[in-house]
Amino acid sequence: METNQKVKKKSRFREVAHRFAQRKMAVVGLVIFACLLLMALFAPMIAKYGEDEQDLANALAPMSAEHPFGTDVVGRDLFSRIVLGSRVSLFVGVISVSIALTVGGTLGAIAGFYGGKVDNLIMRFFDVTHAVPTMILAMCICAALGQGLFNTMLAVGIASCPGYARMVRASVMSAKAQEFVEAARANGASDGRIILRHILPNCLAPIIVQVSMGVAGAILSAASMSFIGLGIQPPAAEWGALLSGSRAFIFNRPNLVFFPGLFIMLTIFSLNLIGDGLRDALDPKMKR
Amino acid sequence: MYKYIIKRLIYLIPVLLCVTLLIFTMLYITPGDPARMILGNDASDEAVEQYREELGLNDPFWTRYFRYLVGILHGDLGTSYTTKMPVAKEIAERFPTTFVMALLVTIFGTLVGVPLGIISAIKQNHAVDYLATTVGLIFVSMPSFWLGLMMIVLFGVKLKWFPTSGWYGPQYAVLPAVTVGLTGIASRMRMTRSSMLEVIRSDYIRTARAKGQTEFKIITGHALQNALLPVVTQIGMAFGTNMGGMIITEQIFAIPGLGKMMTDAVNQRNHPVVQGGVLWIAFATSIVNLIVDVLYAYIDPRLKAQYVSNKKKKAQAPKEAKAEGGAAA
Numbered sequence: 132m133e134t135n136q137k138v139k140k141k142s143r144f145r146e147v148a149h150r151f152a153q154r155k156m157a158v159v160g161l162v163i164f165a166c167l168l169l170m171a172l173f174a175p176m177i178a179k180y181g182e183d184e185q186d187l188a189n190a191l192a193p194m195s196a197e198h199p200f201g202t203d204v205v206g207r208d209l210f211s212r213i214v215l216g217s218r219v220s221l222f223v224g225v226i227s228v229s230i231a232l233t234v235g236g237t238l239g240a241i242a243g244f245y246g247g248k249v250d251n252l253i254m255r256f257f258d259v260t261h262a263v264p265t266m267i268l269a270m271c272i273c274a275a276l277g278q279g280l281f282n283t284m285l286a287v288g289i290a291s292c293p294g295y296a297r298m299v300r301a302s303v304m305s306a307k308a309q310e311f312v313e314a315a316r317a318n319g320a321s322d323g324r325i326i327l328r329h330i331l332p333n334c335l336a337p338i339i340v341q342v343s344m345g346v347a348g349a350i351l352s353a354a355s356m357s358f359i360g361l362g363i364q365p366p367a368a369e370w371g372a373l374l375s376g377s378r379a380f381i382f383n384r385p386n387l388v389f390f391p392g393l394f395i396m397l398t399i400f401s402l403n404l405i406g407d408g409l410r411d412a413l414d415p416k417m418k419r
Numbered sequence: 420m421y422k423y424i425i426k427r428l429i430y431l432i433p434v435l436l437c438v439t440l441l442i443f444t445m446l447y448i449t450p451g452d453p454a455r456m457i458l459g460n461d462a463s464d465e466a467v468e469q470y471r472e473e474l475g476l477n478d479p480f481w482t483r484y485f486r487y488l489v490g491i492l493h494g495d496l497g498t499s500y501t502t503k504m505p506v507a508k509e510i511a512e513r514f515p516t517t518f519v520m521a522l523l524v525t526i527f528g529t530l531v532g533v534p535l536g537i538i539s540a541i542k543q544n545h546a547v548d549y550l551a552t553t554v555g556l557i558f559v560s561m562p563s564f565w566l567g568l569m570m571i572v573l574f575g576v577k578l579k580w581f582p583t584s585g586w587y588g589p590q591y592a593v594l595p596a597v598t599v600g601l602t603g604i605a606s607r608m609r610m611t612r613s614s615m616l617e618v619i620r621s622d623y624i625r626t627a628r629a630k631g632q633t634e635f636k637i638i639t640g641h642a643l644q645n646a647l648l649p650v651v652t653q654i655g656m657a658f659g660t661n662m663g664g665m666i667i668t669e670q671i672f673a674i675p676g677l678g679k680m681m682t683d684a685v686n687q688r689n690h691p692v693v694q695g696g697v698l699w700i701a702f703a704t705s706i707v708n709l710i711v712d713v714l715y716a717y718i719d720p721r722l723k724a725q726y727v728s729n730k731k732k733k734a735q736a737p738k739e740a741k742a743e744g745g746a747a748a
Binding site: 156255256258259260262263264266267270271272273274275277347351354355358359360361371374375378381382385388389392393395396399400403404407 | 433434435437438441442445446448449450552553556557559560561562563564565568569571572576659660663666667670681682685686688693696697700701704705
């Protein structure tokens with residue numbers, strides 16, 4: 132029984148992986164993202180200079196072999212800072228989505244599973260947050276919590292909760308009506324066990340897709356927060372903060388603004404490609 | 420239908436009430452003293468304390484909240500800490516700018532994005548499709564602040580085609596509109612494409628082809644109507660978000676709209692303006708959502724049927740049953 136189940140799981144994974152591999156653009160996305168991930172992992176080895184290593188004599192240097200992306204106003208090497216900053220940006224993206232998925236997903240699952248009054252209460256609350264655009268909500272939460280890395284992640288995470296709640300609720304509701312749930316209940320499984328062991332695995336496809344795109348969205352939101360001066364602040368090497376810190380020099384040294392933005396874009400682009408590919412690969416309708 | 424609209428409007432009241440409570444609480448726990456921000460660091464502690472008393476900042480939470488609610492009922496959203504202007508007046512002054520921009524951007528994005536999406540769907544897996552989807556995804560992935568700054572460098576500084584900041588005439592709207600519009604085009608295109616692809620695969624399109632309908636008529640007459648439904652929702656949502664101000668874009672191009680008002684107010688701890696702004700934006704977004712839902716019902720007959728009140732349905736049901744029974748007999 133146990134081995135049988137394992138074999139089945141593996142084949143499902145293989146099937147999806149196979150269909151994913153057939154989409155060229157999705158593979159391109161995966162390769163770009165893997166490179167970015169490796170860059171973040173080995174950042175201290177790739178970066179020639181330290182995060183705060185200043186060289187005032189060499190401030191605002193143009194692009195050269197020594198400084199591939201140039202240097203900023205206090206002579207810090209932009210390339211090194213971008214490489215080291217990749218850790219911050221990717222971390223922010225992953226943690227924000229984890230927060231959103233844990234809080235929003237749990238509430239959505241509860242609302243979808245129990246229905247009735249509980250559902251009404253939870254969803255009416257999300258209606259309220261839905262009335263305020265995510266960006267403005269994140270801005271207000273960010274202001275309320277104060278600046279800093281953790282608070283930014285929390286703000287972006289909380290602000291994107293409603294989306295996850297809605298999605299998880301919808302898929303839980305459709306999975307709940309199926310017979311295996313009734314079978315599990317007949318076997319005496321508790322509500323928690325039914326949700327976690329029986330319903331959730333059947334809702335994974337939309338969750339995986341939303342997470343891959345959600346990380347992209349979270350990185351973008353966090354960078355936007357830093358840009359308007361609410362999130363992570365300039366001395367830190369977060370990409371949005373790097374960009375906003377050099378905004379004043381955009382006319383003389385556009386490269387200082389161009390490269391951090393380029394890396395933000397590459398990350399989001401690759402995650403969106405992966406998300407698109409996963410959606411197509413996981414969609415049963417696409418099965419031939 | 421009217422009943423539905425009125426129901427939705429009534430439902431707006433508790434939602435907006437909760438929005439005020441949510442924002443009020445958030446700002447209540449926000450660190451930083453507004454009185455200190457206004458008077459500056461040189462002011463004596465006594466002066467700050469006196470000013471706090473004047474603004475009513477020392478009162479308990481619920482007292483302040485109810486005073487605020489009573490003010491709203493009288494059309495008073497409070498006074499801006501920085502400009503000393505009534506918040507309602509400030510919003511009224513800035514809203515037209517944002518509204519014009521939002522309208523411009525939405526129209527631009529739709530007029531270009533939807534046709535591109537249709538072409539891309541028809542030519543699926545051709546070079547045109549690959550190019551369009553890839554370029555579209557690149558634009559969706561671009562941070563708007565980066566795109567805006569790059570526009571300024573390229574078209575404002577290098578080519579000197581358009582002014583880069585301020586709001587004094589139509590030429591000032593070009594760069595910001597294109598910045599937001601490009602992202603809009605890309606997302607509209609992606610949406611149209613995927614929804615069009617789904618419709619093209621359906622049986623009734625195959626039927627239309629089988630009976631020899633021309634491809635052009637199949638696309639415009641049969642497929643488009645159904646494919647555009649999800650696009651309408653997306654356009655509505657994008658318009659609603661943009662009405663709340665294109666926060667980043669307005670900041671970059673120094674456009675005196677709602678978005679810039681909000682960022683400035685949040686950064687300056689200008690609580691009355693933040694509260695008033697959020698309330699107005701929530702109101703505007705909800706109204707846009709309502710209009711989209713109503714519009715949707717008019718385009719989609721399946722949905723319209725749902726709004727027919729239950730009484731009518733009950734009255735119709737026996738008749739239909741009879742008719743069916745008659746047909747069977």
